[in-house]
Amino acid sequence: MAWDFDYLIVGAGFSGLTMAERLATQMGATCLVVERRGHIGGNAYDRYDDHGVLIHAYGPHYFRTNSPRIREYLSQFTDWHPVDYKILSWTHGAYWPFPINLNTFEQLIGKPSTPEEMVATLDQWKVRIEAPTNSEDLILSQVGRRLYEQFFEGYTLKQWHRHPRELDASVCGRIPIRTNRDDRYLTEDFQALPTAGYTRLFERMLAACGNRAKILLHTDYREVMPHVNFHHMIYTGPVDEYFDHCEGRLPYRSLRFESESFTAGQLTSRASISRKKGFWQPAMQVNFPNDHAYTRIVEIKHATGQLCENSTIVREYPEDFGPGKEAYYPIPAADAATLYARYKARADAEKTTSFIGRLATYKYYNMDQIVGMALAEFEKIRRATSP
Ligand SMILES: Cc1cc2nc3c(=O)[nH]c(=O)nc-3n(C[C@H](O)[C@H](O)[C@H](O)COP(=O)(O)OP(=O)(O)OC[C@H]3O[C@@H](n4cnc5c(N)ncnc54)[C@H](O)[C@@H]3O)c2cc1C
Numbered sequence: 001m002a003w004d005f006d007y008l009i010v011g012a013g014f015s016g017l018t019m020a021e022r023l024a025t026q027m028g029a030t031c032l033v034v035e036r037r038g039h040i041g042g043n044a045y046d047r048y049d050d051h052g053v054l055i056h057a058y059g060p061h062y063f064r065t066n067s068p069r070i071r072e073y074l075s076q077f078t079d080w081h082p083v084d085y086k087i088l089s090w091t092h093g094a095y096w097p098f099p100i101n102l103n104t105f106e107q108l109i110g111k112p113s114t115p116e117e118m119v120a121t122l123d124q125w126k127v128r129i130e131a132p133t134n135s136e137d138l139i140l141s142q143v144g145r146r147l148y149e150q151f152f153e154g155y156t157l158k159q160w161h162r163h164p165r166e167l168d169a170s171v172c173g174r175i176p177i178r179t180n181r182d183d184r185y186l187t188e189d190f191q192a193l194p195t196a197g198y199t200r201l202f203e204r205m206l207a208a209c210g211n212r213a214k215i216l217l218h219t220d221y222r223e224v225m226p227h228v229n230f231h232h233m234i235y236t237g238p239v240d241e242y243f244d245h246c247e248g249r250l251p252y253r254s255l256r257f258e259s260e261s262f263t264a265g266q267l268t269s270r271a272s273i274s275r276k277k278g279f280w281q282p283a284m285q286v287n288f289p290n291d292h293a294y295t296r297i298v299e300i301k302h303a304t305g306q307l308c309e310n311s312t313i314v315r316e317y318p319e320d321f322g323p324g325k326e327a328y329y330p331i332p333a334a335d336a337a338t339l340y341a342r343y344k345a346r347a348d349a350e351k352t353t354s355f356i357g358r359l360a361t362y363k364y365y366n367m368d369q370i371v372g373m374a375l376a377e378f379e380k381i382r383r384a385t386s387p
Pocket residue numbers: 010011012013014015016034035036037041042043044058059060061062063064219220221222236237238255328329356357358359365366367368370
């Protein structure tokens with residue numbers, strides 16, 4: 001016996017669930033959502049750990065957007081807890097404000113300064129490079145070698161296992177350089193986390209679909225394909241997997257997360273370091289560009305605002321991608337782009353499958369951009385199917 005659905009949706013992350021919600025509620029379509037992990041939410045999934053702390057299971061997910069449309073769309077499924085995401089960098093035996101700003105500069109020169117002095121000094125330190133095309137040249141052209149080596153070079157090498165000069169300028173270019181005292185990590189207008197967490201948001205998106213959407217967890221879509229009749233597939237998995245790696249395997253960077261939890265008593269003894277009762281470290285995220293094998297330690301309780309006397313930190317170790325590893329970051333380099341272009345040509349030729357999301361388009365996108373991509377794809381489908 002075969003199941004009949006209008007749409008087969010592969011993956012229950014932001015892209016798959018946005019499509020399911022729109023197709024079910026706006027077009028009355030039936031959707032089978034197939035997810036090979038044991039939970040919904042993709043990489044944005046969060047959960048309470050054994051110490052009662054709400055953690056982001058696949059690395060910290062700082063929601064931000066400049067798009068009122070995307071914010072309004074998601075606000076149907078969640079309230080928001082506003083956050084100024086703050087991070088520090090640990091290097092040369094001290095915590096430093098990061099991204100680089102006037103406070104970082106003052107710590108570096110060991111005296112109070114002004115934006116004018118910082119601009120003039122950076123101007124002397126900058127390496128004159130016309131139109132930088134890689135990450136090393138971009139940062140050298142913005143702040144010079146000393147700051148590049150202190151904050152960027154080691155972190156990027158650890159994160160990507162490639163030298164910054166082999167990576168697109170956009171990799172380090174994502175990090176702002178400021179000459180004022182704005183020490184927020186991000187620049188978007190709206191910066192907030194779902195008040196009850198991402199997983200609750202996803203549950204509400206599915207609930208909105210009513211009985212028009214069915215979800216299968218722990219299931220690879222290839223297992224169900226022979227048993228489902230459908231008109232169109234929304235594919236949010238890895239594009240090279242869809243085509244049986246016929247052009248070769250796309251490279252990715254993977255991660256290993258190591259968590260450690262602390263009770264209220266243990267946290268008390270950290271008070272002089274964390275500067276805040278009930279926390280282990282002084283900021284939500286501390287980067288380690290030059291020390292340790294991990295790139296960062298995240299204590300997400302700083303951002304979630306959860307009232308919990310325990311706390312959990314997560315150390316993030318970049319790893320090579322291979323069998324049994326999750327594909328986290330597409331590699332932003334020319335060789336990978338060339339290989340992806342061959343898969344894109346194949347994907348464009350598939351008329352009954354939409355390829356959306358970070359894995360199917362082989363590009364790092366923030367969550368709001370992924371939601372925007374899914375909303376645009378939905379509109380395209382609606383236009384194509386309306387009489
Ligand atoms: C470490 C890390 C930190 C991040 N931090 C931020 C942040 O701070 N802010 C931000 O805006 N964005 C962040 N992102 C990006 C964010 O995770 C993505 O934008 C978003 O999760 C992408 O959603 P998606 O649905 O495209 O992919 P995913 O969330 O990966 O969902 C795809 C789903 O498809 C499933 N799947 C794949 N293949 C199959 C198959 N064959 N059968 C069944 N199911 C399948 C997968 O299991 C997965 O659950 C971060 C990403 C990472 C890796």
